[in-house]
Amino acid sequence: MAISLVTASPTTGTLILPVVKDGLSAATLPGLSPENVALLRSAGAAQRFEGDAGSVSDAFVVHDGGTRRVILGGAGKGTVEDFEKLGAAVVARLLTSGETEAVIDLSGLAIKPSAEAVARLASGIALRGWRYDVYRTKLPEKQKPTLQSVSICGAPDGSASAWDAARGVVEGVAFTRELVTEPANIVFPVSFVERCRKLADLGVEIEVLGRSEMEAAGMGALLGVSQGSVREPQLLVMRWDGTGGKKSPPVVLVGKGVTFDTGGISLKPPAGMEDMKWDMGGAGAVAGTMLALATRKANAHVVGVCALVENMPDGNAQRPGDVVTSMSGQTIEVINTDAEGRLVLCDAMTWVQKKYSPKVMVDLATLTGAMIISLGFEHAGIFSNDDDLAESLIKAGKAAGDPLWRFPLSPAYDKLIDSPIADIKNVGPREAGSITAAQFLQRFVDDGVKWAHLDIAGMVWASKPGAVWDKGATGYGVRLLNRFVADNFEG
Ligand code: BES
Ligand code: MN
Ligand code: ZN
Numbered sequence: 001m002a003i004s005l006v007t008a009s010p011t012t013g014t015l016i017l018p019v020v021k022d023g024l025s026a027a028t029l030p031g032l033s034p035e036n037v038a039l040l041r042s043a044g045a046a047q048r049f050e051g052d053a054g055s056v057s058d059a060f061v062v063h064d065g066g067t068r069r070v071i072l073g074g075a076g077k078g079t080v081e082d083f084e085k086l087g088a089a090v091v092a093r094l095l096t097s098g099e100t101e102a103v104i105d106l107s108g109l110a111i112k113p114s115a116e117a118v119a120r121l122a123s124g125i126a127l128r129g130w131r132y133d134v135y136r137t138k139l140p141e142k143q144k145p146t147l148q149s150v151s152i153c154g155a156p157d158g159s160a161s162a163w164d165a166a167r168g169v170v171e172g173v174a175f176t177r178e179l180v181t182e183p184a185n186i187v188f189p190v191s192f193v194e195r196c197r198k199l200a201d202l203g204v205e206i207e208v209l210g211r212s213e214m215e216a217a218g219m220g221a222l223l224g225v226s227q228g229s230v231r232e233p234q235l236l237v238m239r240w241d242g243t244g245g246k247k248s249p250p251v252v253l254v255g256k257g258v259t260f261d262t263g264g265i266s267l268k269p270p271a272g273m274e275d276m277k278w279d280m281g282g283a284g285a286v287a288g289t290m291l292a293l294a295t296r297k298a299n300a301h302v303v304g305v306c307a308l309v310e311n312m313p314d315g316n317a318q319r320p321g322d323v324v325t326s327m328s329g330q331t332i333e334v335i336n337t338d339a340e341g342r343l344v345l346c347d348a349m350t351w352v353q354k355k356y357s358p359k360v361m362v363d364l365a366t367l368t369g370a371m372i373i374s375l376g377f378e379h380a381g382i383f384s385n386d387d388d389l390a391e392s393l394i395k396a397g398k399a400a401g402d403p404l405w406r407f408p409l410s411p412a413y414d415k416l417i418d419s420p421i422a423d424i425k426n427v428g429p430r431e432a433g434s435i436t437a438a439q440f441l442q443r444f445v446d447d448g449v450k451w452a453h454l455d456i457a458g459m460v461w462a463s464k465p466g467a468v469w470d471k472g473a474t475g476y477g478v479r480l481l482n483r484f485v486a487d488n489f490e491g
Contacts, residue, residue: 005346087124172292228317257283285477
C-alpha cells in the first residue's frame with residue numbers, strides 16, 4: 001500500500017472524511033456541495049454512524065458528471081489510537097472494494113490531529129492493508145485487493161518525519177507476520193535464518209550457531225527438543241547498536257522459535273495441529289522488532305536471539321523421562337516432550353547472558369495453552385522479577401496496541417516442578433500451567449538480571465479480524481518491544 005502525505009486533496013478516488021464522535025451534524029465536510037453535505041449526513045444517520053473510532057459510513061455522490069464514493073470515518077475522541085483505528089477501518093472497507101485510490105482529508109476535522117496521530121493513522125492503513133497471497137494462484141478477481149494508494153491531506157507539520165519513524169515499525173510487523181504465516185515446510189530453522197539475513201543490510205550484526213556450536217556450548221535442553229527433527233536447529237543472534245558503541249550491555253530479547261510443534265513423542269491430537277506452525281511467534285516478534293529498530297535507526301543497543309528448532313516424533317526423538325543437561329548445568333527431567341518451549345528458551349537465555357551480561361532480558365513465547373484459557377485473545381501474560389520492568393512493558397504495550405496482563409511468580413510454585421531424579425522437571429500439574437512454565441524459566445535467569453517473560457500464546461494468531469489485522473498472523477510484540485525500547489533505552 002502506497003501511503004503519502006499531500007497538500008491538496010486529489011479529486012479522484014474515494015474521499016474519506018473523518019468525523020469525531022457525535023460530530024456529524026456540526027462537521028464541515030470539505031470538497032462537497034451543500035446538497036452532498038446534506039446527503040452525507042442523512043446517509044450517515046441511516047447507517048447509524050456516530051463517529052465512533054473504527055466505524056464507517058458509505059455513500060456515493062454525483063461528482064464531475066460521474067459518481068464518487070465518499071466515506072465518513074469515525075475519529076472517535078481523536079486519540080492517537082482512534083486515528084489508527086480510523087485508518088484501519090477505512091482500509092478494511094476499501095481493500096477489495098474495486099477502488100484503487102483514496103484520500104483522507106483531515107482539513108475539516110473538529111479535533112486537529114497531532115503529527116503522532118497522523119503517523120498512527122498511516123500505520124493503521126499500512127497494518128490493515130497487509131496481506132500474504134503468495135500461495136493463492138486462483139484467487140477470484142473479485143476477491144483480489146484493489147486498493148493501491150491512500151493519501152492523507154491536511155496533516156500538520158512534522159507528520160512526515162513521525163510517519164517515517166512509524167513506517168519502520170510497520171515493516172517490522174509485516175516481517176513478523178510473514179514469518180508467522182509461512183508454513184513449516186517453508187520456514188524452518190535454517191530458512192528462518194536465511195530470511196533474516198536481509199537485516200545485515202540495515203546494519204544488524206548476525207551470528208548463527210548451528211548444531212555443532214550448540215553441542216560445544218552444552219545446550220542439551222535445546223538439542224534434546226531438536227533431536228527428532230531432520231531440520232538442523234539454529235540459534236540466531238541479531239545485534240543492533242545504534243549508539244555507536246556508547247551503550248553497553250545491550251537490552252536482550254529472546255524468542256521461542258519452534259517452527260513446528262507436533263508435541264514430539266507426547267504427540268498432540270490432530271485437530272488444530274496445523275496451528276503449531278506459528279509456535280515460532282516469539283522468535284518472529286524478535287526478528288520483526290530488530291528490523292523495526294534498525295530501519296528507524298533506533299538510538300539503542302539491542303540483541304535479539306531466536307531459538308529455532310522443530311519438535312518432531314521420530315525414532316531418534318527424546319522420550320518422556322529422559323534427563324537432559326542444560327547449558328547452565330542444571331539437569332531437567334523431560335516428563336512431557338510437548339513442554340518444549342521452556343527447554344529451548346532456557347539454553348538460549350543462558351547463552352545470551354553468558355555472552356552479553358545484560359541487565360534487562362525479555363523473552364517472548366507461545367509457551368502455554370493455559371495462557372489462552374486464562375486471558376483468551378485479548379492480552380498476553382507477563383511475568384517478571386522486577387516491578388519497574390513489568391510496569392514499563394505493560395505501559396509500552398498499552399500505548400502501542402499490544403496489551404499485557406501481569407501474572408505472579410512465587411517460590412511457592414517451585415515444588416510443582418521438583419523432579420525425583422533431576423534438578424527440575426519440565427512440567428507441573430494442570431493447575432497454574434502458565435505460572436509453572438514461568439517459574440521454570442526463572443531458574444535460568446542470572447542474579448541481578450531484570451527479566452520479564454511474555455506468554456503470547458493467545459496473541460500471535462487471530463481467528464477473526466481485529467482492528468489492525470485481518471484473521472491470521474497479528475505481528476504481536478513488535479509494536480510493544482519497539483515502544484519499550486524507544487521509551488526506556490533511547491536518547
Ligand atoms: N506451543 C504450545 C503452547 C500453545 C498451545 C500455544 C496452543 C498456542 C496454542 C506448547 O509447546 C505446549 O505444547 N504447551 C503445553 C504444555 C503442557 C504439556 C505442560 C500445553 O500448553 O498444553
Ligand atoms: Mn509443545
Ligand atoms: Zn510449543
